[in-house]
Amino acid sequence: MTSFSARLLTCGNRRLWTGLAVGALVFLVLVPVLNLAVPVDSALHLPNYMVTLLGKYLCYALLALAMDLVWGYCGVLSLGHGAFFALGGYAIGMYMMRAIGSRGVYGNADLPDFMVFLNWQELPWYWFGFSQPWFALLMVVVIPGALAFVFGWLAFRSRITGVYLSIITQAMTYALMLAFFRNEMGFGGNNGLTDFKDIFGFDLALPSTKMGLYLASAVVLGLAFLLARFIVTSKLGRVMMAVRDAESRVRFLGYSPTAIKLFVFTLSAMLAGVAGALYVPQVGIINPSEFSPANSIEIAIWVAVGGRGTLIGAILGAFAVNGAKTWLTGAAPELWLFLLGALFIIVTLGMPKGLIGLWAQSKARLFRRSAVTEEKEARHA
Amino acid sequence: MLKLVLALVALLVCSPAYADDFAGAVRALNADSFSDKLTAADTLAALGDGRAAAVFEAMADGRLYATADGTILIEQSGSYRDAVSGATVAASDAAAITVNNRLRGALRAAAGQLGLLNSDPVIRQQAAESMLATPNPDAADTVRKALAAETVPAIKALLSQAVARLDLADSDPAHRLSAIAQLAASSDPQVRGLLQPLADGDSDPQVKAAAQKAVSSIENRLGLIGIGVNIFQGISLGSVLLLAAIGLAVTFGVMGVINMAHGEMIMLGAYSTFVVQEAVRALLPPDYFGLYLVIAVPVAFVVTFAVGVLLERTVIRFLYGRPLETMLATWGISLMLQQLVRSLFGASNREVANPAWMTGGIELIGGFTLTYNRVVIILFCLAVLLALAAVLRWSRFGLFMRAVTQNRPMASAMGIPTGRIDAATFGLGSGIAGIAGVALSQIGNVSPNLGQGYIVDSFMVVVFGGVGSLWGTLVGALSLGLVNKLLEPYAGAMLGKILVLVAIILFIQKRPRGLFALKGRSVEG
Amino acid sequence: MLDDAMPTIDMPAGPGVLAAGSILYLDGVTVSFDGFRALNSLSLVLAPGELRTIVGPNGAGKTTMMDVITGKTRPDKGDVLFDQNIDLTRLDESAIATLGIGRKFQKPTVFEHLSVFENLELALKTNRSTLATLFFRLSGQQAEQIAATLQRVGLADKARQQAGSLSHGQKQWLEIGMLLMQDQRLLLLDEPVAGMTDAETEATAELILDLARDKTRSLVVVEHDMEFVRALGAKVTVLHEGSVLAEGSLDAVQANPKVVEVYLGR
Structure with missing residues (x-):
């Protein structure tokens, strides 16, 4: 592990560490200062709801990062990543339901409200353990990871690739959505899990708890970014890209694309689970609509807009698309779906490398022009 | 007179x-x-x-x-x-x-x-039916009298059953026995309910045994009818799935294009039906209202064909060879089409009425009805499938289409306008989806989200049946419909559907290219 | 480590005995696609250290034969043994590659988005497990090995260039370089000089002869270019309609009336 941390420190260059430092400064220092230290009536004050909104975006960014690892680098377009996100969310939601204790509407210390409502007599076996925070936190990564491992093992082993894989991941999340809609499943059916009171002993209604969750999201995103960066800059990262570009050729070199894709898919699902677990306490609810196929496809567009195959692009894309969504659903709700739909088309047709690609392109053009003018000036002189 | x-x-x-x-x-x-x-x-x-x-x-x-x-x-x-x-x-x-x-x-x-004694046979039949449903021992003599005088066979059968029912309560075991013998041929759950007390504990052992036998034979018959009902419903669901999937079999199977907006083509077809219905209602006399559906089929085809060609020319043709991008772009198209329809027609459901010739049904034994709209959809779906197969097999366009998909450069070299064939093929797939929308508007809600409900299912049908095989799509749709409906009594609708999805996901592991896969080096990729 | 898990055949009178002393042994291999027989009871034995050229008209089954050896296609029937007793029909591509069989494709396939150096690094003989790949660090010796190979295939000045930007001939060389990095015991080269200039072809022939010289590895070269086949001067096997038509020196098979008929007749 020491060699791992040593590698972690050396895997980046100076630009990376500068970027990370700037990111940390903005999200870990500037935002809390603007929210807490700047007086409420000041124009610079960042209201509490904005902190939670930024916290949500950070979770989306983590989800996009997970998606980018598996799609942008490994070429596996999962249309079921929303399922892993939701499962992570349900795991933490179950803990928070248990933490309500006897403060629910029915005052039943042993059963969550919806079970009392459905006349259930005892807690289903799969709810046991979720009253323990450590167990719930473990399940946040274990459940999505296990599902991804089993599903991926079956699919990759049978060499299901490309659109076929996308279609069956979509079917997976669709089936899970139908399943979680059923009251008999014991996850609150249609309404899902909500009315949470506190998390790890902190009152969810307090601004300080919200700030804490926001900060946790920022820190986790930073760590996940470093982990992803370590992976994509390793030799494994290059094999991943090789799998993406010419899978069968990789096989003839003796690597097992099945194992590689399974590793990345499972890891990515775990990251998505963590994102879900950070998201749910901030929004205060988790219900089966998180499993809807549309949500999963939207993740792909965040990544595509930012620039797939670049980690920073995924994060950028999540912020850009969700920022636009927040703004437009407020300003002109009927326009939002037109814009989102148009984004899908524009990105696939016109900017395959996303915003990052545009940036690189314009930089290159700018550079070329300045080189040309310099040359001209030199000739004139 | x-x-x-x-x-x-x-x-x-x-x-x-x-x-x-x-x-x-x-x-x-x-x-x-x-x-x-x-x-x-x-x-x-x-x-x-x-x-x-x-x-x-x-x-x-x-x-x-x-x-x-x-x-x-x-x-x-x-x-x-x-x-x-x-x-x-x-x-x-x-x-x-x-x-x-x-x-x-x-x-x-x-x-x-x-x-029962009325001179109007319609009234007599109603009376006999209500007598059968609620037997009244006091009326026994009247029923017998009516039976003796009755000449219409259907009413006579009802009355003799009613008499048998009344006899079941008779104190004479011989009467009870003959009544049981008569009722044993029934396939009515109510009759089973009448016989059940006798089978459970009649004072006469002979009567008891006969009643038990009669109950089990009725139950067998009811079980068979139940299976028949499930099979019909399964075929009906299968035909709906097939309609939704045939167009996909063209765009995905023949062209390899994953059209996520396929569901929206169905939705556009359904809205075309709605518009035609409103136009017919406004312009033609009410007697001709039933015609709107006949007009809606070509209209829906033309509308969705045009939308399909437009999409192929403006978006999809730039994405050939990039299936994942095609998938995302067409998803974008689907979002825009949904929002467009929502802006034009509103977000709420639109009412599309069944024409008179599609309402009602044929009543079969055991109180089970074959509704006309389901029957029409099954027949319609087969007609669409056969027509498509004929177009692909025998028409010049079908020949060109197969040529382009099998060897594009060669087809192009032979003077086939490959671009136009691509557009027409995509238009054909979309047009069939539009026709499916006409049919689906008859059995469900017409709303902007209509297509979303079919997209996962229709992909499952095509993947399960085998891409590029119409026969596979047919078998895929029917078997998914049947399995779904046969599972429903045991697992419930939702769980049945989940089980089917899980089963397909597992099935694809074994046969990644579906039931009727094309084999060969060309597909190895 | 892998040897324990290798499926082997060691029946006393079975193919194991017949395959004794061979590096590659194919017997009665049949493959059909939708009724079309790509390979029809093909039999071929290759000795360790041998260089063999395979010729045959289009559709003779040359590429399908390579697919069968490398695990891409499963034969309907027949034995395919590597190193006397390892049954290749029951292994997948990556296991076969790990075993020591390398392949160069007819159409050069390199990883276009990676640099030339990275392409060779991926081919470098190392532990292929996912975690080992994740924590892999290039040692000085391995870097030298890559540099040496770059020299050998004439791409030393293009090490940092994206492989996708190479010319057709350079991609062929890069792929040969990747084969070298894998340090395999059996090399299968499918039309290695297709699309090369005469000078490049000559250099390739020299490289192949160089590889075959120390007899530590066996090579199978499929080629249409008769000049190139003559330059290799190895035993020639002629395939036709999925089975062996003739075998021997180039002059001998060229004089074979059956071969003449296949190539010139009809």
Whole structure:
């Protein structure tokens, strides 16, 4: 592990560490200062709801990062990543339901409200353990990871690739959505899990708890970014890209694309689970609509807009698309779906490398022009 | 003329002496106490005179009046006629005969029994059916009498069943046995319910054994009917899935294009139906309303064909060879189409009415109905499939299409306009989706989200059946429909659907290219 | 480590005996696609250290034969043994590659988005497990090995260039370089000089002869270019309609009337 941390420190260059430092400064220092230290009536004050909104975006960014690892680098377009996100969310939601204790509407210390409502007599076996925070936190990564491992093992082993894989991941999340809609499943059916009171002993209604969750999201995103960066800059990262570009050729070199894709898919699902677990306490609810196929496809567009195959692009894309969504659903709700739909088309047709690609392109053009003018000036002189 | 015949029939049925009894019994209805009225009604009913039915009905409705001299009158929409002679009379001094609830019940039951003797076969059939549903031992003699006089076979069958039911309660074991023998051939759950107490504990062991045997034979028959119902519903669901998936089999199977906006093409087809319906309602006389569906099929095809060609030319053709990007771009298109329709027609459901020739159904045994709209959809779906197969197999366009998909450069070299064939192929797939929308508008809600409900299912059908095989799509759709419906009684609708999805996901592991996969080096990729 | 898990055949009178002393042994291999027989009871034995050229008209089954050896296609029937007793029909591509069989494709396939150096690094003989790949660090010796190979295939000055930007011939060389990095015991080269200039072809022939010289590895070269086949001067096997038509020196098979008929007749 020491060699791992040593590698972690050396895997980046100076630009990376500068970027990370700037990111940390903005999200870990500037935002809390603007929210807490700047007086409420000041124009610079960042209201509490904005902190939670930024916290949500950070979770989306983590989800996009997970998606980018598996799609942008490994070429596996999962249309079921929303399922892993939701499962992570349900795991933490179950803990928070248990933490309500006897403060629910029915005052039943042993059963969550919806079970009392459905006349259930005892807690289903799969709810046991979720009253323990450590167990719930473990399940946040274990459940999505296990599902991804089993599903991926079956699919990759049978060499299901490309659109076929996308279609069956979509079917997976669709089936899970139908399943979680059923009251008999014991996850609150249609309404899902909500009315949470506190998390790890902190009152969810307090601004300080919200700030804490926001900060946790920022820190986790930073760590996940470093982990992803370590992976994509390793030799494994290059094999991943090789799998993406010419899978069968990789096989003839003796690597097992099945194992590689399974590793990345499972890891990515775990990251998505963590994102879900950070998201749910901030929004205060988790219900089966998180499993809807549309949500999963939207993740792909965040990544595509930012620039797939670049980690920073995924994060950028999540912020850009969700920022636009927040703004437009407020300003002109009927326009939002037109814009989102148009984004899908524009990105696939016109900017395959996303915003990052545009940036690189314009930089290159700018550079070329300045080189040309310099040359001209030199000739004139 | 008709009245004369009826009068003759009445004369044949009722003897004059009978008529005198009848008049007396009717007069007796105007008694002081409710219990006396009840006795009088019993007496009247026991005469078995068909005319008494109208008297009982009127009395139960509070339309029976008595004049000061005791003549009983029936009021019918403001005019009065004599209950015995039927002659219209003026009645300024008549008072209504009061009834209470108990009496009213008895009167209605009596009227029902007497309906068995009515001269109108429709009324007799209704009476026989209600007698069968709620057997009344007091009416046993009336039922037997009616059975003896009955000439219409259908009513005769009902009556003999009713008699058998009444016999089940008879104290004579021999009667019970013969009744059981008669009822054993039934396939009505109500009959099983009648026989069940006898099978559970009849005092006579022979009767008990016979009843048990009869119950199990009815249950077998009901089980078979249940399976038949499930198979029909499965085929019906399968035909819906097939309709939704055929267009996909063209765009995905032939062109390899994953069209996530396929569901929206179905939705556009359904909205075209709605628009045509509104136009027909506004422009044509109501008699021609049923025609709108016939007009809607070509309209929906043309609309969605055009949208498909437009999409292929503006977006999809730039993405050939990049299936994942195609998937995302078409998803974007689907979002925009949904929002477009929402902006134009509103977010709520639109009403598309079944034309008269599609409402109702054929009633089969066991109270199970084949509804016409389902039957029409099954036939329609087969017609679409056959037409498409014919186009692909025999038309010049089909030949070009196959040529382009098998060897694009060669097809191009031979002068086939590959770009136009691509556009037309995509248009064809979309157009078929539009036609599917016409059919689906008949059985579900027409809303902007209509297509979303079909997209996962139709992909499953195509993937399960095998990409590029119409035969596979047919088998895929029918088997998914059947499995879904046969699972439903055991697992419930939602869980059944989940199980089917999981089963397909597992199936694809074994046969990644579906049931009817093309084999060969070209597909190895 | 892998040897324990290798499926082997060691029946006393079975193919194991017949395959004794061979590096590659194919017997009665049949493959059909939708009724079309790509390989029809093909039999071929290759000795360790041998260089063999395979010729045959289009559709003779040359590429399908390579697919069968490398695990891409499963034969309908027949034995395919590597190193006397390892049954290749029951292994997948990556296991076969790990075993020591390398392949160069007819159409050069390199990883276009990676640099030339990275392409060779991926081919470098190392532990292929996912975790080992994740924590892999290039040692100085391995870097030198890559540099040496770059020299050998003439791409030393293009090490940092994206492989996708190479010319067709350079991609062929890069792929040969990747084969060298894998340090395999059996090399299968499918039309290695297709699309090369005469000079490049000559250099390739020299490289192949160089590889075959120390007899530590066996090579199978499929080629249409008769000049190139002559330059290799190895035993020639002629395939036709999925089975062996003739075998021997180039002059001998060229004189074979059956071969003449297949190539010139009809």
